Amino acid sequence: MITTFFLIILLLSFVVKRRIRRFTPVIFPPLYCVMVWLEAPWSGTSTNPARSLGPDVVALGAHQYWLYWAGPVLGTLLALAGRRFLPVLRNLEVDIAKVAHFDRPPRRHEP
Numbered sequence: 418m419i420t421t422f423f424l425i426i427l428l429l430s431f432v433v434k435r436r437i438r439r440f441t442p443v444i445f446p447p448l449y450c451v452m453v454w455l456e457a458p459w460s461g462t463s464t465n466p467a468r469s470l471g472p473d474v475v476a477l478g479a480h481q482y483w484l485y486w487a488g489p490v491l492g493t494l495l496a497l498a499g500r501r502f503l504p505v506l507r508n509l510e511v512d513i514a515k516v517a518h519f520d521r522p523p524r525r526h527e528p
Contacts, residue, residue: 420452421492422499429500433508 427448431441452464466485473482500506 418488418492418495420456421489422496424448424452425493425496426499426506429496429506 427444428441431437431444449464466482469482469485
């Protein structure tokens with residue numbers, strides 16, 4: 418939950434600033450490395466719920482499987498709530514959401 422919270426806040430921080438928006442994909446590999454390093458002692462660092470389910474199915478047990486779904490969902494909800502209610506995060510307003518960002522409008526192909 419905590420690492421997802423920071424992941425979403427960092428993502429929003431990069432996306433809202435036009436001059437660093439294009440570097441958003443670069444933040445994820447180092448962030449993921451830090452998440453794995455910090456999370457390993459507590460969760461085994463399984464960041465893929467499907468990967469966590471496989472061993473539980475084979476072992477006929479679902480020990481803490483719900484945590485792999487609840488943690489990321491709660492972390493995301495906390496980040497979005499923090500963006501609304503914490504003064505330091507209020508300015509993280511995303512003006513547009515799309516898969517690719519280009520500074521110039523696309524060219525129209527006219528016949």
